[in-house]
Amino acid sequence: MLRSKKQGKEIARFKMTKERHGKTMLKAIADGKADKQVIPLLKSIASAKDFFTSSSCSGRIILLKLDAKGSKAESAFIERWHKQVKFGEFMKAVRNAKGNEIWLKLDPFILHVGTNSLENARRILKVMQGAGVKRGGIASAKGGKFIVEMIGTQAISLPVKSRGKMLVESGYLKWLLAKANKKLSANYAHLKRLQNEFERELE
Amino acid sequence: MLRSKKQGKEIARFKMTKERHGKTMLKAIADGKADKQVIPLLKSIASAKDFFTSSSCSGRIILLKLDAKGSKAESAFIERWHKQVKFGEFMKAVRNAKGNEIWLKLDPFILHVGTNSLENARRILKVMQGAGVKRGGIASAKGGKFIVEMIGTQAISLPVKSRGKMLVESGYLKWLLAKANKKLSANYAHLKRLQNEFERELE
Numbered sequence: 001m002l003r004s005k006k007q008g009k010e011i012a013r014f015k016m017t018k019e020r021h022g023k024t025m026l027k028a029i030a031d032g033k034a035d036k037q038v039i040p041l042l043k044s045i046a047s048a049k050d051f052f053t054s055s056s057c058s059g060r061i062i063l064l065k066l067d068a069k070g071s072k073a074e075s076a077f078i079e080r081w082h083k084q085v086k087f088g089e090f091m092k093a094v095r096n097a098k099g100n101e102i103w104l105k106l107d108p109f110i111l112h113v114g115t116n117s118l119e120n121a122r123r124i125l126k127v128m129q130g131a132g133v134k135r136g137g138i139a140s141a142k143g144g145k146f147i148v149e150m151i152g153t154q155a156i157s158l159p160v161k162s163r164g165k166m167l168v169e170s171g172y173l174k175w176l177l178a179k180a181n182k183k184l185s186a187n188y189a190h191l192k193r194l195q196n197e198f199e200r201e202l203e
Numbered sequence: 204m205l206r207s208k209k210q211g212k213e214i215a216r217f218k219m220t221k222e223r224h225g226k227t228m229l230k231a232i233a234d235g236k237a238d239k240q241v242i243p244l245l246k247s248i249a250s251a252k253d254f255f256t257s258s259s260c261s262g263r264i265i266l267l268k269l270d271a272k273g274s275k276a277e278s279a280f281i282e283r284w285h286k287q288v289k290f291g292e293f294m295k296a297v298r299n300a301k302g303n304e305i306w307l308k309l310d311p312f313i314l315h316v317g318t319n320s321l322e323n324a325r326r327i328l329k330v331m332q333g334a335g336v337k338r339g340g341i342a343s344a345k346g347g348k349f350i351v352e353m354i355g356t357q358a359i360s361l362p363v364k365s366r367g368k369m370l371v372e373s374g375y376l377k378w379l380l381a382k383a384n385k386k387l388s389a390n391y392a393h394l395k396r397l398q399n400e401f402e403r404e405l406e
Contacts, residue, residue: 118321122344137340137352141325149340158361159379167375175370176362 010144014116017145018052021114025053035060035082037188038109041195045113048202051124052114059109059152059187061085061180065099066159078102084181087174094160094173102161104173106180108152109191114145121146123201131197132190152190154183213347217319220348221255224317228256238263238285240391241312244398248316251405254327255317262312262355262390264288264383268302269362281305287384290377297363297376305364307376309383311355312394317348324349326404334400335393355393357386 003011025042028034034042035058045051063078079093094102113124121138128136128150135151156176160167206214228245231237237245238261248254266281282296297305316327324341331339331353338354359379363370 118344121341125342125344135338135354137342138324138344139328139340141321141328141341151338155358155360157358159382167378168371172370179362 007144011116014144017114021052021054022046037082037191038111041111041191041198044195044199044202050116050120051202054112054114054147056111057107057109058082058191059154059184060107061090061177061184062105062107063093063097064103064105065097066101066103067099084184085177087177090177091170091173094166097161098164100163101159104156104158104160104176104180106154106156106183106187108154108187109150110152111150111194112139113148113150115148116144116146118146121148124148124150127194127197127201130201131194133194150194152187154187154190156180156183210347214319217347220317224255224257225249240285240394241314244314244394244401247398247402247405253319253323254405257315257317257350259314260310260312261285261394262357262387263310264293264380264387265308265310266296266300267306267308268300269304269306270302287387288380290380293380294373294376297369300364301367303366304362307359307361307363307379307383309357309359309386309390311357311390312353313355314353314397315342316351316353318351319347319349321349324351327351330397330400330404333404334397336397353397355390357390357393359383359386
């Protein structure tokens, strides 16, 4: 195949990008910073020649502190659980939480997969469709680099405390946390389905 | 410019698709089925040669009925408001709501814009970025048709009633509905910003 100079440069750049993200991923895993549930999927994708993963989250239950304006900042996380949470542990965190407004959220998984051509980006869209992932798409398409974002659908989002005062009863929170734990399991099952679909497409 | 037979077919097909979606849109507006807040944006996009809109929602406050399995179906909508809701009207709908579980949700806008080339799809991604829309991307890229999905970020999602029994206090719901109304306004302001950004790009 004949390649233009531009194509050659893009291929070399993609290889470097893939290597860099691969190293970042391995370091995150070694440092215990990667969410356990998403590691097999990250490794599967990293082992495929034309694909890499950049940022990702396996899905989580969080307590978030919002300022008076209602805006969110990374520093405003009070707690993040990437696994089932026991009610006692959860309530302790809620009770200790200080701030204008405290929200309970269940966030679904979010995954960014990079690749080197529109054709390969289309293959990722096909994988998403096959795995029933309804949210996401090619979020960036610059030169020879395509980033596909994938987002799960499970969600809970509500304020539970305001200026030190509980807004809902503890019985409701217990019931809702059980629901959040269940949704988190469903989210991880969905992630597993996405992994299987990827492995089928990439093999 | 020389065109292949395939390209010629794709161009003709795109023109037909754009016309069809344009007619569907005008009918929805005439029948009062299009959300008011999104109409100017839909019209702007439809007036540009290489773009069209397919399904869209301007953002809304909803009451949703979930079955025992927790799955959602279009038929499970109890109420949908595409505008600020008064507490009296809201509570009446909550009180009358029957079903296993009733959820209150604030859904952000969701917009699908179609175009005819990767280059034009990139322009839409650029518009999204310029307008601060963080969720979405090219959700479909088949032949000569690209669909870009755009989703706002405002969200509330919680169960308020279970098997006929209220789960939270009416005072909390009043406070939360005021918050939902405020978020809905912020969502519409975001949609307006997206419209301005589109008009700047397409002019």
